Amino acid sequence: MPAAFVRLAPLARSYGGLRHPMALDKQRLLLTVGTNTTGVGFKQFGTISALPVVISKQSATSRASSQQAAAATSFGLSRSIRTTSGVLDGASLPKTVKMSGNAKLLHENLWQADPELMDLVRKEKKRQIQGLEMIASENFTSLSVLQCLSSCLHNKYSEGLPGQRYYGGNEYIDEIELLAQKRALEAYRLNPEEWGCNVQPYSGSPANFAVYTGLIEPHGRIMGLDLPDGGHLTHGFMTATKKISATSIFFESMPYKVDPVTGLIDYDKLEESARIFKPKIIIAGISCYSRCLDYKRFRQIADANGAYMFADMAHISGLVAAGVIPSPFEFADVVSTTTHKSLRGPRAGVIFYRKGVRSVKANGEKVLYDLESKINQAVFPGLQGGPHNHAIAGIATCMLQAQTPEFKDYQVQIIK
Structure with a gap:
């Protein structure tokens, strides 16, 4: 059976500060085929930036196992998580994983959690880009530094x-x-x-x-x-x-x-x-x-x-x-x-x-x-x-x- 796991792409981006989503590579997936959420594989690879990455054999119904659901619930995620064969695309995540409670506080993007503040950030970015700064103590920081x-x-x-x-x-x-x-x-x-x-x-x-x-x-x-x-x-x-x-x-x-x-x-x-x-x-x-x-x-x-x-x-x-x-x-x-x-x-x-x-x-x-x-x-x-x-x-x-x-x-x- 092919291994499958939920990749929390936008969440990994928000925690890891990276432009591209974090994910377990194929080798790690193969190493963890057959393990459950209490096994060594999960303990070693089951979290990225404190987010659960559930790994198991794909079930016939494509539903997360009870152990996966329990693990997800412990992180404040919905128990109705479903997986598909292989890796879910990050773009489909909002339709697949429902967040509530503490998980929502931790994992919401700024434009979702605080649109008022996000609007001010956007305005400041526009001001910086469209203006000519002549202040010696300021500069445009590189992307790698911002990450x-x-x-x-x-x-x-x-x-x-x-x-x-x-x-x-x-x-x-x-x-x-x-x-x-x-x-x-x-x-x-x-x-x-x-x-x-x-x-x-x-x-x-x-x-x-x-x-x-x-x-x-x-x-x-x-x-x-x-x-x-x-x-x-x-x-x-x-x-x-x-x-x-x-x-x-x-x-x-x-x-x-x-x-x-x-x-x-x-x-x-x-x-x-x-x-x-x-x-x-x-x-x-x-x-x-x-x-x-x-x-x-x-x-x-x-x-x-x-x-x-x-x-x-x-x-x-x-x-x-x-x-x-x-x-x-x-x-x-x-x-x-x-x-x-x-x-x-x-x-x-x-x-x-x-x-x-x-x-x-x-x-x-x-x-x-x-x-x-x-x-x-x-x-x-x-x-x-x-x-x-x-x-x-x-x-x-x-x-x-x-x-x-x-x-x-x-x-x-x-x-x-």
Whole structure:
């Protein structure tokens, strides 16, 4: 007798985030011929994205067996499920499988469950497509990234780092996170012996705050480009009467500025201010500054004051990955980025940190970097709980795309 099962195509699409329906392949079907819903075959292959896939020998009447019906009922599906020889086409599913109760809450598409919200989503999509966005922090995310974001990875909780989780069932989540780390280093042509990265920050602002809390004590001193001059809120912005950013509340900040005539960063004034202020972190980063930064000069100023050089490349990370502008990695101790701007990835953040030798003393003794544990502990448990695994998967695929010739062509076009 041929095997038959119900393939819940639209449901698999909604849970798996894939363009094409999930289904068991022919080999798995053959392996499970003759099993019932309580057998090993069902336990191994009977669920996809928490949806029941009922497998059995085809009965003469083409009706689901009592065991199948019981299993379906336990998932909130109608007991009147019928199967046909072979696999049901997903298009005929609404006529074949009736949903009620909890199953309806779980498996309805957005346009069915919340048409009011779906209408707003459609309007926003139309606005994005028909308008011309000139906002530097926005981009059109790739389809593969969107598929990661709408996948079942969203369901998993995984506090900790790969191999050091507080919860079970993270073997594949670990592989995904390690893959994201590996590809992030590859995208920027970094030696894993010299650099590591954390891909768990929820976005750029938490990533930056993790760097500060990891490297210096509360009220430690930092210097960043002033917000009105093209800097970012998280670089310590405050006014004469109010501390605006949490960075300026929990740390002591002094901004450096651009020359009022040229509009360029005044590195001489920065050096002079650093000599007086003695910051522990000097930030080489911008949010609204159209020139390349002099990372070598930042490095010299940081070294002269015993400070860490921290590069925030959130807005330009795609250009750096493509190699069309100077990279901060040659000079920085720590580099942070978002992944949803010029990288076209998910809304997430990444922190890169140096490993190996930081300096050599006069007697020849090597001073090693100790940034890895500081950064990792600052992200979790210092600032965040469980990471967003669907976003980490999005990082993995966007970092792979960033290594392609097509991506470089895209970044070259930005420069033009």
